[in-house]
Amino acid sequence: MGNIDKAIELLYMSPKTEIESRTYCSILQLSAELKSLQDGKKVHSFICSSGISIDSVLGSKLVFMYVTCGDLREGRLIFDKIRNEKVFLWNLMMNGYAKIGDFKESVYLFREMLDFGVEVNSHTVSCILKCFAALGSVKEGKWVHGFLLKLGFGSYNAVINSLIAFYLKIRRVDVARKLFDELSDRDVISWNSMISGYVANGFSEKGVELFKKMLYLGVDVDLATMVSILQACANCGDVSLGRAVHGSGVKASLHLKTTFCNTLLDMYAKCGVLDGAIRVFDLMGVANALVDMYVKCGVPVLARLLFDMIPSKDLISWTVMIAGYGMHGFGNNAITTFNEMRQAGQTRGIDTGNSQFYVCAANS
Template sequence: MGMPQLELLAQRNTRGIENNSRNHPFQANFETLNMQRGLDSQLELSRPLLLQMMILMATAPPPKFSLPLIDKKSRGKHSFQSKYVFFSNKPYPKFDPLTPNLHFSYDTVLTPASPAQAKEKKITDWNTKIYEVCEMGNIHKAIELLYMSPKTEIESRTYCSILQLSAELKSLQDGKKVHSFICSSGISIDSILGSKLVFMYVTCGDLREGRLIFDKIRNEKVFLWNLLMNGYAKIGDFKESVYLFREMLDFGVEVNSHTVSCILKCFAALGSVKEGKWVHGFLLKLGFGSYNAVINSLIAFYLKIRRVDVARKLFDELSDRDVISWNSMISGYVANGFSEKGVELFKKMLFLGVDVDLATMVSILQACANCGDVSLGRAVHGSGVKANLHWKTTFCNTLLDMYAKCGVLDGAIRVFDLMGVRTVVTWTSLIAAYAREGLSDEAIRSFHEMDREGVSPDIFTITTVLHACACNGSLENGKDVHNFIRENDMRSNIFVCNALMDMYAKCGSMEDANSVFLEMPVKDIISWNTMIGGYSKNSLPNEALSLFGDMVLEMKPDGTTLACILPACASLASLDRGKEQIT
């Protein structure tokens, strides 16, 4: 094939490619390349023809790449990074085909990102990865990524994300790791990061460490003050909560309804009547008088200090009562010895269609136990089963106690047998039920069975089983319990010691009772009365009178003391001594 024929063929193919490129630019590029390879295999193209072909290739629009959308969770799995700029759907800049640099049109595609941009993207990648892992709740992976990342590249919000997750999972160990990493990085703990650290420590139960950080970053965020106050209140350190409240006021922090509710609970627990009344006036001045949570706390406060009339007035004036309002009033009636009024209020609650909850059921069962109203107790039992509360340990324990106090022992045993989880309260209630019915042997047997099942007795269990031994006159079983008390270092508890002396005295072993009495670090009036009464009942009047003389030197006798000492005087036919004791 001669040169003219080749030039004619090239022109024809070029025109065909040019037309095709308008419709299928991506395909035209490959056809151009294939044609060029075919011609190269036959002859060496002339320079003008080569120039014409290159111009056509340069003017053809570049191919467009479309990337599939990937959701946030799977982005880490499918994404890829490059130091070059990605292709986009934006048109290329205008290109002059006569420019001496034919590759100019590709400069925007292949130009590497600047070092600052690359560093910024790298930092973003570490923070984004850790944040996404925290969103999925994988604390261990988040900690792992944190230790893999350069310390200088982690942002404050990333630390906050891991600390938040540690708090949610109550993982104190992981939270401490993050805190240690922050300290080793030399990062200044500002108000935001410090607040998150305090939140993590308090939520995870480490109040001491949380308080240390709080004292360093103390600010006007009422949330942090409330968090610490509630934390101390939960562990029973009400005085520290009150101290924080006073500091809060001095610091000028604006209190909210949560603050008022918390401090009222603290004053109620401490029996601080004057301070609680001051808070009552303070909250009205702040405009919190219409807040349900605040009024509920106020009702609980007045019930705690036995001002039932004031609590009921607040309850009646509350227009929008919730279940907590009703529960507070019912439980307050029961706790203050007005169980009948609690039952009446419960019936009114049902009549008005207010939904009851577990707390309502527990309070009304306690009322039934105190009133001996087993019929209502059985009705509550049935309602609890329908509401699927019979699997709740608290409900079952109260139900068992209700049947026991109402004298329905078989009902108490049935509840006990059906319980899946038995706590120390469960066993103590059963032991008390047996002791109340005079079945001391069954009570002692249950105590040993409890020990075999690995449930550790508490002070109430010990005093209950000692009472059972005392009623049964079972000295040997009582001594076994005494050995348990020694092994578990419970001898310093005054309630346990008083129960021990009573058991020994009723079993006729005053020598053992006196040994316990002499070892007691602190003695109350019950301790003295138990010993004096024990000596009188065991026909040891001289010892009773002698101990009474010692008692007078330490504390003032009461009516029970006189009831215990007079039989001793009678047995000695000592009228003069009896008159002395009465006067």
């Protein structure tokens, strides 16, 4: 019933010699589902104090709990002790390292996996291709391509989608498109990968063409599709299509998604349609955060545009903008904005006697 507190309470009340391995596994599974590392550690400690041998089954569940709860280090210690032929466990560890950006360790485990004689599956291939793409390992990625074809994974959508993403990442758009065209049963991920790949590689017009083909064939679009095509519209200056995507997004309630609104705002701003940008901005509310985002992304011009749209600027709004100018070397703009803040009466608690000092402090 999901009551982990009661389950652990009963665990401590029970004679240690009478508890079956599957009972521990059940509580560890629940700890993982609830992402309760603390409870999972309690169970692990109880197992150790009971003198129970951690076999392959129990060890696998412990690894699953630790990795799912974010303690990759502890999960790896147990994994190294109980390595077995279960591909799920190897995939779990590889994906765990990939999620934290340690792609080299994922690749190391993949090679160990092959040496160990573990039979890979489509999930293994998908993960390792993402790692090779992130590392820019072109030769190794091509080897995996040939390897998976020999294994008969050429008809797996997930695998081909990963291959498409790999080739797009290494800027081999032609190879990616060939794989896409040869894929008989394309899903929305296939279309999204190809469209976003075109946009990322400077072929926004081709992305728009593929999007129109997607609509013509009646393929259902999702948030990722809309975000990619809005980026393409921004790059191409196609505000007409951008407005159409905006309308479709509102009908699908995507305007409630921050990612969609941010991209929509960016599209209108880059296309010079300020009234559209203002309308989107007014509906969003999350203003200071947006200004801060553009500042940190190194686009102070757009940050200032959004800043000027804020009807009631608070101290945080002014501070973010001033600090942003200072961060990117626009000292004069920072001082001017600071003086504007003083005139607006937003300087309570701040020593206004030395604006240059304040700008330097914000910059540091």
